[in-house]
Amino acid sequence: MILDIRYWKLVNLEIRKLKKFLSFAISQFLFVVLFGILWSNHVQAAILYTSTANQVVFDQATFITEWYLDTQDDEINSVALNLTFTPETLEVLNVTPADTGIDLWIKNPEEDNERGTISLIGGISSGVKDAKVPLFRAVIKPKQVGKGKISMDTSSAVLKNDGLGTPATLVFNEISFNINPADARPALVGSPTHPQQDEWSKNNKVIIQVMPKPGEQYSYSFSSNIEMIPGDLPSDVANSLTFDNLADGIYYFKLNSKAAAGNWQEAAVYRVMIDSTPPQPINAAVASDPSVFDGKPFVSFTGKDQTSGISHYEVRFGVGPWQKTNDTVLRVPGLVLGNKVEIKIVDQAGNEEVTKVALPKAQSTPFSNWFFSIIIIVVLLLTALAVFWCKKLITKYRIK
Amino acid sequence: MAFFETKKINLTIPREKKNLLLATFFLALFSFIFAPVALATDYSSSSFIVKDSVIDEGSETSTSTNFGLGQSIGQLAIGKSTSTNFQLWSGFQYYYLVSANTLTATAGDSEVDLSWTVPQTFLGITVDEYEVGTGTTSGNYTFENVGSVTNFTKTGLTNDTPYFFIVKALSPGGNFLVFSNEATATPTGAANENGGGSGSQTMGITFHGTAYPQAKVFLLRDGAPRASITANSLGEFALNSYGPPPGNHNYVIYATDPNGVKSKSLNFFETIAPQVIIHRTNIIVPPTLVSSHTAIKQGDPLTLSGFAAPNAPVSIHMSGTQAGTFNVVSANSGAYSYILNTANYKKGQYSAVSNELVGLYQSQDSLSITFTIGDSTVVVPPPGVCSVRSDLNCDGRVDLVDFSILLYYWEQFAPFKNERVDIDKSGQVELRDFSIMLYEWTG
Numbered sequence: 034m035i036l037d038i039r040y041w042k043l044v045n046l047e048i049r050k051l052k053k054f055l056s057f058a059i060s061q062f063l064f065v066v067l068f069g070i071l072w073s074n075h076v077q078a079a080i081l082y083t084s085t086a087n088q089v090v091f092d093q094a095t096f097i098t099e100w101y102l103d104t105q106d107d108e109i110n111s112v113a114l115n116l117t118f119t120p121e122t123l124e125v126l127n128v129t130p131a132d133t134g135i136d137l138w139i140k141n142p143e144e145d146n147e148r149g150t151i152s153l154i155g156g157i158s159s160g161v162k163d164a165k166v167p168l169f170r171a172v173i174k175p176k177q178v179g180k181g182k183i184s185m186d187t188s189s190a191v192l193k194n195d196g197l198g199t200p201a202t203l204v205f206n207e208i209s210f211n212i213n214p215a216d217a218r219p220a221l222v223g224s225p226t227h228p229q230q231d232e233w234s235k236n237n238k239v240i241i242q243v244m245p246k247p248g249e250q251y252s253y254s255f256s257s258n259i260e261m262i263p264g265d266l267p268s269d270v271a272n273s274l275t276f277d278n279l280a281d282g283i284y285y286f287k288l289n290s291k292a293a294a295g296n297w298q299e300a301a302v303y304r305v306m307i308d309s310t311p312p313q314p315i316n317a318a319v320a321s322d323p324s325v326f327d328g329k330p331f332v333s334f335t336g337k338d339q340t341s342g343i344s345h346y347e348v349r350f351g352v353g354p355w356q357k358t359n360d361t362v363l364r365v366p367g368l369v370l371g372n373k374v375e376i377k378i379v380d381q382a383g384n385e386e387v388t389k390v391a392l393p394k395a396q397s398t399p400f401s402n403w404f405f406s407i408i409i410i411v412v413l414l415l416t417a418l419a420v421f422w423c424k425k426l427i428t429k430y431r432i433k
Numbered sequence: 434m435a436f437f438e439t440k441k442i443n444l445t446i447p448r449e450k451k452n453l454l455l456a457t458f459f460l461a462l463f464s465f466i467f468a469p470v471a472l473a474t475d476y477s478s479s480s481f482i483v484k485d486s487v488i489d490e491g492s493e494t495s496t497s498t499n500f501g502l503g504q505s506i507g508q509l510a511i512g513k514s515t516s517t518n519f520q521l522w523s524g525f526q527y528y529y530l531v532s533a534n535t536l537t538a539t540a541g542d543s544e545v546d547l548s549w550t551v552p553q554t555f556l557g558i559t560v561d562e563y564e565v566g567t568g569t570t571s572g573n574y575t576f577e578n579v580g581s582v583t584n585f586t587k588t589g590l591t592n593d594t595p596y597f598f599i600v601k602a603l604s605p606g607g608n609f610l611v612f613s614n615e616a617t618a619t620p621t622g623a624a625n626e627n628g629g630g631s632g633s634q635t636m637g638i639t640f641h642g643t644a645y646p647q648a649k650v651f652l653l654r655d656g657a658p659r660a661s662i663t664a665n666s667l668g669e670f671a672l673n674s675y676g677p678p679p680g681n682h683n684y685v686i687y688a689t690d691p692n693g694v695k696s697k698s699l700n701f702f703e704t705i706a707p708q709v710i711i712h713r714t715n716i717i718v719p720p721t722l723v724s725s726h727t728a729i730k731q732g733d734p735l736t737l738s739g740f741a742a743p744n745a746p747v748s749i750h751m752s753g754t755q756a757g758t759f760n761v762v763s764a765n766s767g768a769y770s771y772i773l774n775t776a777n778y779k780k781g782q783y784s785a786v787s788n789e790l791v792g793l794y795q796s797q798d799s800l801s802i803t804f805t806i807g808d809s810t811v812v813v814p815p816p817g818v819c820s821v822r823s824d825l826n827c828d829g830r831v832d833l834v835d836f837s838i839l840l841y842y843w844e845q846f847a848p849f850k851n852e853r854v855d856i857d858k859s860g861q862v863e864l865r866d867f868s869i870m871l872y873e874w875t876g
Contacts, residue, residue: 111864139840159685280679333833339679391615
């Protein structure tokens with residue numbers, strides 16, 4: 034009897050040990066599975082982010098947001114973004130594909146302030162895999178004190194460069210801005226050389242002027258890196274500050290201030306935008322296809338500007354006038370005086386680059402040849418004169 | 434009664450007849466102005482010239498050392514002409530119409546790759562062959578017949594010298610039909626891109642790596658071809674991009690093997706800064722991989738083959754209904770192949786990729802291929818001009834022109850005038866079609 038009890042105690046002990054072991058093993062297994070799911074999701078999702086999410090924002094004072102894509106472990110080749118923002122508190126002044134990684138645009142970045150949307154569709158030939166693929170830049174102006182938000186619509190998509198157009202998961206954490214009153218800015222900063230923070234300039238010499246308040250010390254930084262912050266040593270800002278021979282880019286003059294017994298705090302941020310470089314030469318082609326424009330020839334082109342972004346295109350066929358356009362596929366007119374088409378790309382700073390593409394010779398009508406053009410014009414004039422003279426004769430010699 | 438009586442003659446032309454006469458006159462004038470101009474070729478010898486001869490399409494031409502004469506001599510010459518080799522067309526002859534084609538030129542090392550579209554023709558004329566014109570000044574060319582191809586590599590050129598090219602399309606009778614546009618390219622040693630920015634060699638990026646022996650290796654920047662080179666017998670290549678504008682650029686490298694099969698593209702997203710040259714080395718272009726059949730009867734042999742670096746271990750990974758990995762070694766020429774015994778595999782859909790080991794470096798996977806093991810056999814046709822899905826205009830390239838065609842039909846629904854534009858056959862031209870085109874981009 035005693036033996037039986039001890040035996041069963043041993044058995045129970047072993048069973049309890051077994052249960053403990055099984056519980057431990059199952060929990061470990063679940064942990065690994067859960068971790069793997071979370072990790073795999075984290076690895077496979079592309080991430081949309083902006084580099085200026087944390088800047089201090091004041092009412093009516095514009096700020097810039099630069100938008101990037103982290104493709105994570107995927108090779109991505111196409112992006113369709115639909116962002117929404119609070120139109121009652123934010124106004125998007127413009128969106129430009131400046132220094133973008135996108136080669137080809139189906140739909141250039143554009144804003145709609147009534148609906149509160151920013152949208153684009155673009156692609157990267159042969160795909161890209163990078164943690165920081167620049168997409169576009171937006172200049173935003175707060176409209177009133179309060180909170181401004183930007184979020185991503187679920188219709189946004191990125192597709193993998195796998196030959197199948199497989200969608201990749203895209204994530205974006207909604208960003209919000211606390212819009213402070215305009216008079217809350219502690220100090221005034223201006224620039225006689227670059228008076229408008231929202232405008233690009235070709236001038237690469239910058240003068241900054243600070244209007245300090247009595248009893249305060251200041252330190253400053255001037256950099257194209259928005260993350261740079263001034264040091265703790267006071268600087269003399271009573272006189273103008275000059276920065277010369279600057280490379281193209283966006284520069285931030287940051288001013289920190291400190292009262293006598295206080296701590297350093299941000300006083301002002303002044304933005305200067307410099308672009309003195311023309312856009313890249315345009316990639317253009319003249320072609321025809323039976324299924325496009327009823328087989329009539331067309332010109333197609335893409336352009337890129339590394340700094341300020343494209344403002345617009347202008348196109349001229351032969352010796353005709355320049356025509357402003359935002360379309361990148363244009364039908365060649367039926368009559369062209371001249372044998373080339375010129376495409377001008379203009380960036381936000383007004384720099385220009387012109388590319389010429391020859392029109393196929395036999396595609397031109399007789400009007401493309403100067404000599405024939407003159408002959409045709411003369412013939413037309415003679416014809417008109419002949420008709421007029423015939424009518425006069427008919428009237429004059431009508432004999433009844 | 435007056436001695437002389439003026440008799441009035443009614444010369445009034447009825448209104449209807451007057452209108453008819455005027456309409457006829459203007460119709461004739463309109464037709465004259467807008468009738469297509471048939472470009473004619475002058476024939477000359479040391480002693481005479483036949484100007485603006487009316488050209489008729491025939492099967493043969495008469496030639497001598499110094500001139501060629503089309504067959505429609507009946508319209509020009511008087512007297513008697515006899516030959517056993519020509520026909521005399523009498524009566525009114527119509528003038529055919531040919532639309533010009535598009536020529537593109539890509540510079541390489543002492544050579545330029547030319548490719549062109551086929552001219553569109555009307556009223557019965559056809560294009561038979563082409564002559565490529567080459568010159569060092571615009572408008573001044575020396576022509577050579579290249580046959581009925583749509584691409585040609587002009588070799589033996591001087592590096593850093595701009596060349597001008599034009600393509601002349603000829604009828605079966607050897608008559609001139611139409612010129613393409615003029616294209617220009619400057620071959621450079623070591624396949625350099627110089628330009629887009631300052632052209633300075635103190636700023637840019639270099640690429641060194643291995644493809645396959647005698648492979649054509651291409652460099653694209655921001656979607657456009659910038660340089661190309663033929664790899665040496667070891668498959669080694671060097672491509673440079675000097676002086677692009679500072680900023681972000683998307684570089685792509687891909688190769689085409691001796692059979693014209695394109696490799697998977699390698700992309701490099703780089704930030705170019707002044708006074709900095711980036712060096713990318715040990716680049717291994719993924720091997721090419723093709724299948725002898727798209728569908729094979731179970732039990733019949735299926736050949737998987739391609740090109741890789743010479744004497745390199747190549748692994749072929751098959752997946753689908755069943756999986757398998759096959760290891761081979763490429764030959765000196767870079768060619769490799771594996772014969773799959775389909776009797777050992779179940780019927781179903783399969784896909785395969787290959788990769789190679791070059792020294793210590795593993796390449797990325799090749800482009801994926803698919804095939805079916807089933808009850809019937811379908812041989813893969815040799816690569817042709819229209820063999821790539823995204824080549825919407827069938828010029829052998831996937832480039833800006835194809836993108837333009839896609840853009841023209843963007844978000845439209847079937848049916849399409851150009852059925853190829855719906856690349857994924859979903860019935861609508863949308864983002865997935867765009868993605869597939871970018872995947873197959875050649876620039």
